Amino acid sequence: MTSEAQAAAPVPVTKSTGHRLGITGREWRNLAIAAVLFALAAVVPLVGSGYVQSIAISIAIYTALATSWMLFSGPTNYISLATAAFFGSGMYIVAGGLDLAPYPVLVLLAGVAGALFAAVVGLATLRISGVYFVIFSLGLAELVRQIITWLQHVLGTMSGLYVYVDRSEEMFFWQLLALTAVVYLVGWWIGRSRLGFALRIIGNDELVAVHCGINTARAKVILFVISSTFAAIAGALVAPRWSYVEPTIAFSPFLSFQVVIMALLGGVHRLWGPLLGVIPFTLLWELISANFPAQTTLLLGAAFLLIVYFIPNGVVGLIEDALRQRGEWLKSLRLLLVRRSRDA
Amino acid sequence: MRRRELLKYGAATTVAASFGQRIARAADPSVIKFGVVGPKTGPLAPGAAVTHFPNFKLWAYEINQRGGLKLKDGMHKVELIEYDDRTQPPETIKAVERLATVDKVDFIMPVYATGFNLAVAPIYAKYNYPLVTQACVTDQMDQLIKRYPNIFFVQGSTTSFAQAAIDILKKLKDDKQIGNKVAVVNVADDFGIELANAGRPIFKKAGFDIVYDKSYPLGTQDLAPVVKAAKAANPDAFVAWSYPPDTFGLAEQAKIEGLNVKAYYSAVATAFPGFYQKFGPAAENVLGAGGIKDTPEIRAYYKAHKEATGVDADYWGSPFYYSLLQMITQSIEGVGSMDLKAITAYLKSHTFKTIVGELDIRNQKLDKFYTVGQWQNGFFNAVAGVGFTDYSPVKLKTSWG
Known part of the structure; x- marks a missing residue:
């Protein structure tokens, strides 16, 4: 719990450099680094082949999904398996509405619908906790899938919907990259707001949070809504790339699981944690499916076992351990040098 | 610590071996490479295990048995490069891109099931590969044909x-x-x-x-x-x-x-x-x-299918799947090279003798099916x-x- 307690330390707003927003010099530096990294990422599809582009798109999708998942589930410790429910809903809003409204409007609409849907679901279910919430969230995608199937049955429409929007692969990537940037900005803003502070207290002990006078239900619903809105928008952005949307594919439980696994592999107590899970996970899976096409699932299972065995705290934990070790090593080196000079 | 090290070396060896396998695979430049993508895992895997993968295996086996594909510059053996898409459209897209730009295959076979074929149609179009779909049933054939000059449909609506x-x-x-x-x-x-x-x-x-x-x-x-x-x-x-x-x-x-x-x-x-x-x-x-x-041809096909792949072919998609492979073979040999645009044009301008009879796909839709x-x-x-x-x-x- 110690690392969580450290992560839960409030942002020192009072120690600001005098700027109105209270952004410290260190934060400015981090923002600048992030901006440079995003600019570099944006160049990737221009220099890479079609294959590199498709990997970059996978990474962008899962970074957006895993990071937005982590916004809610990271601080609160509520493991949500509902990503596919919102992702699929976003897809269906685009697929179903393409004859009625222009595509950009539908993307916004998907976000709004995702937010409303999450608000209703959140108000109804975020009072339950632990394993009950996990199971409910898993059932949610299946519920939406059944409702859409039923609607198609009643309305007598086709089971698959066609999404014809002309977009190049580069464009898909940039759109998703832009979404990821927004997720990061929002995540950063939450992290330094009162809301983020409240959520970390909820995650550590909900009872304590209630006693502190935090409206826990409200805080959780707000975060759940933000997180789900991004999932719905991601679905809306990806729909034209799939060309054809049907319930079994759009609401695939695999997606929800993959997002959780990637986020946990990276680490959920830092905003950039999920990214460090998504990139190695995507590349590892790519390596396995390219070289052992007949045994992907088997080898992936073995890879999971090794990961859990070697890096139980996620990639972030690994990096922090390494930094700490280096720090200690430097300290001992300094001591040694000091002693040597004193002896001399 | 020893155990960990053992695991580490084990993992490293596996990865190294995988790359070795990959290099060995790309050795002979005269071999013509055919890409195959389909679900080996996930909800659609059982169907693909009957109708999708075995037919390609049978086809490659038979072509190599008779000495290879006959092109203008001589006989060429064929090789299949297979990937699992785990019944997920993004994986299908990625695997097809990998075939086209990393493995640089000479031809890509259709993928399995309606949604997946439609998801990869733009990529096949981008790289000029003909997409002779199978297990793809849609009521929007005409719109799709208008959109993609390289798409073909073998089944009805x-x-x-x-x-x-x-x-x-x-x-x-x-x-x-x-x-x-x-x-x-x-x-x-x-x-x-x-x-x-x-x-x-x-x-x-x-x-x-x-x-x-x-x-x-x-x-x-x-x-x-x-x-x-x-x-x-x-x-x-x-x-x-x-x-x-x-x-x-x-x-x-x-x-x-x-x-x-x-x-x-x-x-x-x-x-x-x-x-x-x-x-x-x-x-x-x-x-x-x-x-x-x-017919005797069909009976012979079922027998060969069982012998070469160990599984029974079905009585719907399988024989037609095989027929479209015959159409592709005849187009490639008719053109005499792996010129993809010429192969597409050949499919659009000829009729073909197959195990199910004379087939015509000139307007990108097969003229007959059961x-x-x-x-x-x-x-x-x-x-x-x-x-x-x-x-x-x-x-x-x-x-x-």
């Missing part, structure tokens, strides 16, 4: 399958062999819903009285209530727009309950060899989607279709044996 099944029943009714009462059930999923929706007006128009009309969710274990209620409605014919698990489940219950209708139809998977293997003589005269004409089959003496004979002239006569179902 959803409506044509429902229409054909109902036409068979109508003929039996008009010949006074059965009455006009029909019980219709469907699985509440993709194809089942589409067929049910397409079928309802056609039944009405054909003068049928739908005495029972009910859907059940995909994965329903207990189909006894469905069959019992259908039987209670006392129908003359029973039609199930069903999927693989329930096609088997419904037949099982119909046998137990003694649903002795004179015409019994179930949609997907009735054409699987496993259906007859499970029910034996009780499956006699069951109607279903698909079917194939019993729609309804019936189990007769252990063979799923075609009793209806589009474009063919010779069908087996329909027999009445007497009992479940």
Whole structure:
């Protein structure tokens, strides 16, 4: 719990450099680094082949999904398996509405619908906790899938919907990259707001949070809504790339699981944690499916076992351990040098 | 610590071995590389294991047996590079991109199932690979053909399958062999819903009285209530727009309950060899989607398929899948090189001799296919279709044996 307690330390707003927003010099530096990294990422599809582009798109999708998942589930410790429910809903809003409204409007609409849907679901279910919430969230995608199937049955429409929007692969990537940037900005803003502070207290002990006078239900619903809105928008952005949307594919439980696994592999107590899970996970899976096409699932299972065995705290934990070790090593080196000079 | 090190070295060796395998694979430059992507895992894997992968294996085996593909500069052996898409569209897209830009294959075979073929259609178009789709049933063929000059369709539309099944029943009714009462059930999923929706007006128009009309969710274990209620409605014919698990489940219950209708139809998977293997003589005269004409060429195909791949081919997609591979082979050899645009043009300008007969795909749609089959003496004979002239006569179902 110690690392969580450290992560839960409030942002020192009072120690600001005098700027109105209270952004410290260190934060400015981090923002600048992030901006440079995003600019570099944006160049990737221009220099890479079609294959590199498709990997970059996978990474962008899962970074957006895993990071937005982590916004809610990271601080609160509520493991949500509902990503596919919102992702699929976003897809269906685009697929179903393409004859009625222009595509950009539908993307916004998907976000709004995702937010409303999450608000209703959140108000109804975020009072339950632990394993009950996990199971409910898993059932949610299946519920939406059944409702859409039923609607198609009643309305007598086709089971698959066609999404014809002309977009190049580069464009898909940039759109998703832009979404990821927004997720990061929002995540950063939450992290330094009162809301983020409240959520970390909820995650550590909900009872304590209630006693502190935090409206826990409200805080959780707000975060759940933000997180789900991004999932719905991601679905809306990806729909034209799939060309054809049907319930079994759009609401695939695999997606929800993959997002959780990637986020946990990276680490959920830092905003950039999920990214460090998504990139190695995507590349590892790519390596396995390219070289052992007949045994992907088997080898992936073995890879999971090794990961859990070697890096139980996620990639972030690994990096922090390494930094700490280096720090200690430097300290001992300094001591040694000091002693040597004193002896001399 | 030793154990960890052992694991580390083990993992490193595996990775190194995998790269070795990859380098070895790309050794011989005269070999023509064909890419195959399909679901080896995930919900669609069982279907692909029967209809998708074995046909390519059989085809490559036969081509190499006869010395290879005959191009202008001599004979070339063929090699398949297979990837698993885990039944997820983004994976299919990635695997096709990998084939096109990393493996730089000479040709890419179609992927498996409707949604997946449509998802990769833009990539095939981008790199000029012809996309001769199989297991791709859509009512939007004309729009898609307009969009992609390199796409080809081998199967009919959803409506044509429902229409054909109902036409068979109508003929039996008009010949006074059965009455006009029909019980219709469907699985509440993709194809089942589409067929049910397409079928309802056609039944009405054909003068049928739908005495029972009910859907059940995909994965329903207990189909006894469905069959019992259908039987209670006392129908003359029973039609199930069903999927693989329930096609088997419904037949099982119909046998137990003694649903002795004179015409019994179930949609997907009735054409699987496993259906007859499970029910034996009780499956006699069951109607279903698909079917194939019993000829010596087809018999030889089933035998070769079993020998080369170890699995039985089905009586619907499999022989047509193989036929389209014959069409591709003839186009490549006709062009004499792996010029993809020329191969597409060849497909669009020639007719082809295949195991199912002379085929014509000049306007990007196959001119003929079978729609309804019936189990007769252990063979799923075609009793209806589009474009063919010779069908087996329909027999009445007497009992479940």
